[in-house]
Amino acid sequence: MANDREQAPLVRFERVNKWFGSQHVLRDVELAIQPGERVVLCGPSGSGKSTLLRCVNRLERFEEGRLTVDGVAFEPGRREDERALQALRRRVGMVFQQFNLFPHLTVLENLALGPELAGEPRAQVRERALAQLARVQVAEQANKYPLQLSGGQQQRVAIARALVQAPRLLLFDEPTSALDPEMVQEVLDVMRALADQGQAMLCVTHEMGFARAVADRVVFMDEGQIVEQAPAAQFFEAPRKARTRAFLQRVLAPAGTAPGFPHA
């Protein structure tokens, strides 16, 4: 349908460059993410993928270029509208590697904090929170404190917290890297279910099996720049650049199956 193609992208990076001190960590990044699209960002450590992700909800600022997220434009030198940024962050949820749940609040309160402070009525917020907790299958932990839960449960609560404000885009920053191996799958399953339900997401991860099964598009970064991006099947079966091939060889198991890929 012609309309879909003309729809403005949800996220657009235009020649974005970022430095940490004198280190050039993002180089001429050009990336567009469409509404509803599920994108996986991969690459060796230090490639800048987390930094790129964090630019989307403005946890990181950049020095050159232009970034547009859901209609809000960011440019260096431009004065920032705090209220617009806050409103944007409510439309873009984020899940962190270290979960970052608020330890002094119960699970339910963790979810309710954002919407309540945005002015929503309490009862409604509570209802939505419980619904999201059910969605990630931790509803029965609603009144516990985060540190009373396992790592996998905590991360699922973190996902629910990101979902409770009905975000148009979910950002995942290596969500399973800090989990014990036996809990990785339960979180990946939740993420897969969300993807199946049409949730747009930008995901930084090393879980190639998940990428292969879930992503619409895979973006490979190295040394601060995007090397290659392609639909998932094409990316894994026929990578075009040598660097991509080298990376995939290092990351995928020798037998050709990806770790985390559900065996049929």
Next chain:
Amino acid sequence: MEPRDDFQPIPARRPPPPPGLAARLRERLFGGWLSGAATLAILALGAWALPRLLDWGLWQAVWVPDAEACQAARGHGACWGVVAEKHRLILFGRYPFEEHWRPATTLALWGLLALWSVLRGGHPGGERALAWGWLVGLLAGVGLLRGGFAGLPPVSTDQWGGLPLTLLLALVAIALAFPLAVALALARRSGPPLLRGLATLYIELVRGVPLVSVLFMASFIFPLLLPPGSNPDVLLRVLAGLSLFAAAYLAETIRAGLQSVPLAQAQAARSLGLTPWQVQRLVLLPQALRAVMPALLNSFISTFKDSSLVTIVSLYELTGALGLALSGDPVWRPFKVEGYLFVTAIYFIGCAAMSAGGRWAEARWRRGS
């Protein structure tokens, strides 16, 4: 078909120049409406207060020791002449006037030692030289103040005063407190139960009471504890009190240092066949002490400030010397405020310099190791 590899890596570039001063100032000072309001309020306050302060402190101040001029300027100009007139009394207390070169030399000696400590203190392994240097410097200073040899007329300790006395009190108190503190820390951590209990009791008791009470105790009760007839110097009594007080606080810091040494160190040492006592002495203690060097300096600075309290038991160090210099002099007494500001400045410069020196040395040590 061969995949075409036309990947062009983008070379790293230098970052763009940071935004100009104006933009940066705007961000930092007027980032939000609250921030902007605060900035304006502070600037307004500064605009009101600063000219008045400068006026009083500098433009209309009297710099010469002329009491009449000072009186005339009262209320709108500071009388720094009081400092010009009385600075030797304030700095050296009741020390005989002609012999002032001796405490002055002592101050210079200790100042140089401090500078040397900061410069050498950055080097690990230099602690021994440092300790010996200070010991010798301390004894030399005390000897110079005391006199009674090589043609120097003797000056009794109750005439010592001012800044040299402040430094002497702090240095000797820390020097005496240190071994006691190490003993207490070891006792509390790994001594037999009775000794541990006593050490804990001592530390908690001393830390729970104000220094004033310890000085009172030193002043009134110590003479009772010694054999009848012996009359200990006020200085010695006060030093004992200060040392005992400082030792309790220092002991806790050293104990924290001992606990911070990883257990693996002790285990490794034991596995090499060292006895527990040797392990303490050769492996744990040096590491613990190295770790608490910054805290040791802080302890010294605290004692330096606490030494001002000995005024209350009639020992005329810097603060007391000020009172002595001005309270009894009706001509200059109205300008006590300026005198206090002078003393405040000395303490501030001394403490700030020591802290800064310590931080600098620590940073250098970290970079080197």
Next chain:
Amino acid sequence: MLIALALLLAWLARNTLANMAARGIQAGWDFIGDAAGFDIGEAPIAFDAGQSYGRAFLVGVLNTLRVALAGIATATLLGGAIGLARLSRNALLSRLAGLYVELFRNVPLLVQLLLWYLLLVEYLPDPGEPLRLGSWLLLSKGGLSLPWPDEGGWSLPQPGPFAVEGGATLTPEFVALWGGLSLYTAAFIAEVVRGGVLAVPRGQTEAALSIGLSRAQVLRRVVLPQALRVIVPPLANQYLNLTKNSSLAVAIGYPDVVSIANTALNQTGRALECISLIMAVYLCTSLLTAALMHALDRRAAIRER
């Protein structure tokens, strides 16, 4: 080693008894009931020279508590504000706060107290012509006069022929001690607060921002509650320090427990008893504060598995 310690104590005890006999010093607490023979400048309960030493000590303890509690309250408010100002993104504010902390921490408290007292005594107007601050506060050499509840209504301070009449007056000694203690301790409390806030992991702030909270909301709802856990123990320590530092009252003539014990000591010669009384009072305060903070700590602790 213990035997050596025991021998040392025995020798000290023998000396003490010998000295006391030689100087005719009496021991014992019987003097507590005797008439004190001195007046106390300000007392929360009625006191005159004819009352007992015991009552005098009580007045001293009450005076210490008065100034300590007032000081703790103002120091906490001021210190909290300065600590947060230190963390502000406004460069002017954080630099100024930093300057305050450096200035007040590097000068001995005694010098600060003497200076404030001197300023109050020198530059305040005579009691006959007080300075009016607002509509209900009068400031003079006699002190700070404020309205005080009196028989159902309020007694307002008014300038009289020789002194301020009506209301309640805080003496310059109290004001100097209270102000000096607050300003000094606030500098330390500011550092404690700053340390506590910096101890909260950055991820917490990031997560809070990512759900759309403003910076103020992040501070109030996420960072400060967690910072409090880290702040409470050193804060309690600062409260204790403030209480112990109130003993410097003896240098400016405020009749706290140390001042009064000092006077009693000089009059009766019962050094051991008076000094141990001072120490006992402060030790009790320390123990009480430690217990209180322990209880508060347990309540603030984050529940873990």
